[in-house]
Amino acid sequence: MTITAADILQAVDEGSWNTDLGIGSFTIDYSSGHFDMPSFRMGASWMVVIAITKSKKYAIRIPKLESAKKPHALDKLERMGEIIEEKNVEWFPEFQLIRDALSVNGEDLPVLVMPFVEGSNLSQYIADNRNEPDKLYELIANFVLLENELLREGFDHGDVSVRNILVEDSGKLVLIDPDALFHSTCGVNTSPELGCSSINHPLRTSNDVGPGLCIFPIRLLTMILHVIIQDSSMIAKKPDPQAFFFDDVDLQKPATSEKFDQVKSLIDAKYYSPILSALNASTLMAATELLRPDIHRASKPTVLFPIEEMMALMSISTIKPVKKRRVKHHPKMRPLPLSEEFRISNRNKVGGGSEDDQ
Amino acid sequence: MKITTSNPGLVLFLIDGSHSTGATWGGGAEILADSIMKQTNQFILDLVVNAVFDEGELRDRIKLSAFIAQGGEVNWALEVEQPSESWLSSEQWANSGRKAEGSKAPLWIEYSPVGKTPLFEGWSKVKQVISNFKQQYANSPIFLVTLTDGDFKELLGSKTDAEKKQMVEIFDNLKAENNFTHLVVHISSDEQKPLVFPSEAPDDEFGRFLFDISTWMPQMAFDNPQETKQMRRAYVLNADPGTLTKVLELGSKVVYQNPMPESNLVFEGEEE
Numbered sequence: 298m299t300i301t302a303a304d305i306l307q308a309v310d311e312g313s314w315n316t317d318l319g320i321g322s323f324t325i326d327y328s329s330g331h332f333d334m335p336s337f338r339m340g341a342s343w344m345v346v347i348a349i350t351k352s353k354k355y356a357i358r359i360p361k362l363e364s365a366k367k368p369h370a371l372d373k374l375e376r377m378g379e380i381i382e383e384k385n386v387e388w389f390p391e392f393q394l395i396r397d398a399l400s401v402n403g404e405d406l407p408v409l410v411m412p413f414v415e416g417s418n419l420s421q422y423i424a425d426n427r428n429e430p431d432k433l434y435e436l437i438a439n440f441v442l443l444e445n446e447l448l449r450e451g452f453d454h455g456d457v458s459v460r461n462i463l464v465e466d467s468g469k470l471v472l473i474d475p476d477a478l479f480h481s482t483c484g485v486n487t488s489p490e491l492g493c494s495s496i497n498h499p500l501r502t503s504n505d506v507g508p509g510l511c512i513f514p515i516r517l518l519t520m521i522l523h524v525i526i527q528d529s530s531m532i533a534k535k536p537d538p539q540a541f542f543f544d545d546v547d548l549q550k551p552a553t554s555e556k557f558d559q560v561k562s563l564i565d566a567k568y569y570s571p572i573l574s575a576l577n578a579s580t581l582m583a584a585t586e587l588l589r590p591d592i593h594r595a596s597k598p599t600v601l602f603p604i605e606e607m608m609a610l611m612s613i614s615t616i617k618p619v620k621k622r623r624v625k626h627h628p629k630m631r632p633l634p635l636s637e638e639f640r641i642s643n644r645n646k647v648g649g650g651s652e653d654d655q
Numbered sequence: 656m657k658i659t660t661s662n663p664g665l666v667l668f669l670i671d672g673s674h675s676t677g678a679t680w681g682g683g684a685e686i687l688a689d690s691i692m693k694q695t696n697q698f699i700l701d702l703v704v705n706a707v708f709d710e711g712e713l714r715d716r717i718k719l720s721a722f723i724a725q726g727g728e729v730n731w732a733l734e735v736e737q738p739s740e741s742w743l744s745s746e747q748w749a750n751s752g753r754k755a756e757g758s759k760a761p762l763w764i765e766y767s768p769v770g771k772t773p774l775f776e777g778w779s780k781v782k783q784v785i786s787n788f789k790q791q792y793a794n795s796p797i798f799l800v801t802l803t804d805g806d807f808k809e810l811l812g813s814k815t816d817a818e819k820k821q822m823v824e825i826f827d828n829l830k831a832e833n834n835f836t837h838l839v840v841h842i843s844s845d846e847q848k849p850l851v852f853p854s855e856a857p858d859d860e861f862g863r864f865l866f867d868i869s870t871w872m873p874q875m876a877f878d879n880p881q882e883t884k885q886m887r888r889a890y891v892l893n894a895d896p897g898t899l900t901k902v903l904e905l906g907s908k909v910v911y912q913n914p915m916p917e918s919n920l921v922f923e924g925e926e927e
Contacts, residue, residue: 306704331704540662
């Protein structure tokens with residue numbers, strides 16, 4: 298029997314949990330629910346409900362599509378959870394996969410438990426601050442930081458969109474949606490989703506697995522921010538996150554897009570020309586290389602030190618090698634030695650280019 | 656093109672509310688009309704959850720219209736009064752479902768079976784609604800669901816060849832435009848083997864007529880790659896209760912789901 302989102306909400310409403318979620322006793326948030334259903338947020342493959350404990354709120358992600366429940370997809374998520382924990386990054390909340398946690402129509406579904414990020418969704422944050430250029434410039438600066446931090450640590454994100462970025466009070470950007478998160482030590486050969494079509498490159502296919510899936514959307518959002526700084530009326534008071542600024546046809550046919558004509562009349566060519574060139578590129582990888590020529594160098598595998606520093610350390614016998622924190626891996630996953638991380642990273646670089654050239 | 660507040664989709668239901676839908680499934684306890692109402696209301700709830708209710712707010716991404724063809728008339732089927740354009744905004748329809756004891760989904764559509772099945776008049780009616788909608792939203796997707804238990808005699812028996820041909824042409828014209836899907840669900844209480852999403856038309860005139868007025872099923876509806884290997888018609892003949900449920904679940908997915916890559920997620924070096 299197919300499980301619908303409404304079935305999942307009903308199971309959450311009935312408290313059909315099979316196991317301890319590791320967060321103590323909790324209640325489910327109903328504050329913005331509809332028809333007496335729990336509050337929820339819908340993603341492409343997963344839906345999210347909110348659990349409230351005495352001290353904290355958690356986002357509970359539940360898969361709604363068959364593809365999201367497949368063992369290898371869950372293995373990958375488990376591995377990504379370990380990597381996020383190990384790296385202790387600030388731009389993504391830690392999360393834990395709990396298998397067979399929720400019983401829905403006789404089927405046991407896994408859930409992902411992650412701390413609830415208190416922040417505004419990017420779409421509404423931009424709309425609310427459309428007349429505050431300082432805040433929008435701060436966002437632009439934070440996007441630069443986010444892109445660099447992602448790549449420097451060997452990460453990538455396949456669904457950067459206004460729905461998947463939260464803005465904390467400090468202006469810091471936090472990404473969510475773990476199933477779109479990639480890392481150079483956890484390679485995949487197809488992408489499980491194509492991301493939001495009104496913010497991703499129209500030529501993106503499931504064979505595009507990076508590096509640099511995050512770059513086109515981040516640069517597009519940056520350009521949009523420059524436009525709004527010049528003319529705040531370009532954004533609605535309550536924009537639809539599905540088509541926050543452009544729609545998918547604007548990106549497919551920029552030459553005939555009225556929206557792009559408006560963009561060109563409002564901002565300097567240095568902000569929109571790279572995007573238009575990227576949209577005219579023959580593949581996503583070619584577009585990414587146009588926007589970030591150093592992408593293959595910037596997207597480094599995750600190592601404790603750059604290779605030069607590692608070599609220097611090894612040559613100084615008095616300094617003991619730094620002990621890498623041991624992470625508990627899923628039985629099916631094997632921890633990668635450093636050399637293999639490099640090998641996979643290099644293979645990704647070669648593979649990414651050749652796949653896009655097809 | 657996906658549905659957004661500036662590019663809203665139109666979902667239309669044309670439901671056969673004739674006397675014969677008061678029959679029970681294979682002599683069991685549940686009547687056809689109850690199953691039709693239950694699954695149609697579930698379809699609408701799926702639209703609320705998956706497409707309209709987002710980030711804590713109702714977004715006007717889907718306009719809804721529904722008609723019941725019964726007796727000699729084609730009547731507006733929703734609780735909210737029929738507006739002049741014959742479709743409701745998301746805010747109007749999403750909030751109008753009635754919570755009822757024992758029903759998983761709120762009730763948007765309720766009717767009692769009576770009279771004959773004026774489906775031809777129903778299709779003419781929805782064609783007019785679609786034309787009006789197109790004038791306002793030229794590029795928006797339109798999804799029509801026809802639900803009927805009518806047989807050859809009831810639906811086509813009194814129609815001339817010219818009338819039948821004209822109706823097929825009406826749908827051919829609609830199909831020629833982008834973004835139009837017509838899901839035809841023919842149900843039968845006789846426990847005949849259902850024909851589900853066929854690639855080719857059945858041999859008999861009745862089956863072929865319904866095939867001809869349906870459109871191809873968008874491939875995004877199918878999770879199973881085996882089902883996407885060839886084009887399949889958005890058409891079911893002789894649906895039983897299980898088939899009715901499954902088909903309408905897939906139908907709602909076509910409205911709200913964005914295209915997904917067909918291939919599965921595979922680790923490097925891992926064999927599928």
